[in-house]
Amino acid sequence: MQNQNLWAPWRMDYIKGLDPAGAPSPQGCFLCEAAKVTPGSDEAKRQLVLARDGRGILMLNRFPYTNGHLLVAPGDHLGDLTDLTPAQRAGMFELVAVGEELLRAALNPQGINIGINLGRCAGAGLPGHIHAHIVPRWNGDVNFMHVVGGVRIIPQALEESYAHLSEVLARVAR
Ligand SMILES: [Zn+2]
Numbered sequence: 237m238q239n240q241n242l243w244a245p246w247r248m249d250y251i252k253g254l255d256p257a258g259a260p261s262p263q264g265c266f267l268c269e270a271a272k273v274t275p276g277s278d279e280a281k282r283q284l285v286l287a288r289d290g291r292g293i294l295m296l297n298r299f300p301y302t303n304g305h306l307l308v309a310p311g312d313h314l315g316d317l318t319d320l321t322p323a324q325r326a327g328m329f330e331l332v333a334v335g336e337e338l339l340r341a342a343l344n345p346q347g348i349n350i351g352i353n354l355g356r357c358a359g360a361g362l363p364g365h366i367h368a369h370i371v372p373r374w375n376g377d378v379n380f381m382h383v384v385g386g387v388r389i390i391p392q393a394l395e396e397s398y399a400h401l402s403e404v405l406a407r408v409a410r
Pocket residue numbers: 261262265266267268269312313314364365
């Protein structure tokens with residue numbers, strides 16, 4: 237695919253028209269809610285939180301691109317990498333590494349996508365609270381961007397996935 241639309245000045249009107257804040261407050265932010273749960277509790281299970289400590293949150297995405305799609309976020313409601321302290325950035329990326337290790341141990345993927353979307357036009361569903369996506373990949377699976385629209389999630393599959401990943405995390409946790 238060519239990058240012919242990377243420079244497209246007529247899109248500026250559209251971009252300027254987007255809600256510049258677009259950021260939900262900490263009230264009603266599912267990541268802030270996740271930051272309050274006790275690890276291992278029923279509430280953690282309900283919110284799909286796999287780990288929550290001083291480094292931040294590691295959880296399953298309720299709207300995954302694929303089975304095992306994880307999210308990592310700092311515990312504080314901050315929108316950009318530059319908002320985080322160096323310690324918060326370090327903690328967040330420690331949890332990203334835990335997520336990588338967890339997926340390798342639990343699902344044996346052939347590859348992993350790790351990414352952060354800043355701003356709604358970049359694809360962030362929750363622009364006010366920065367989070368990294370960790371998505372396991374297998375040879376022959378659908379294109380990362382093409383899977384976004386078409387996945388239907390069965391709640392039971394999420395619960396099973398949560399139980400499996402929790403059990404494996406207890407072995408690989410660090
Ligand atoms: Zn938040």
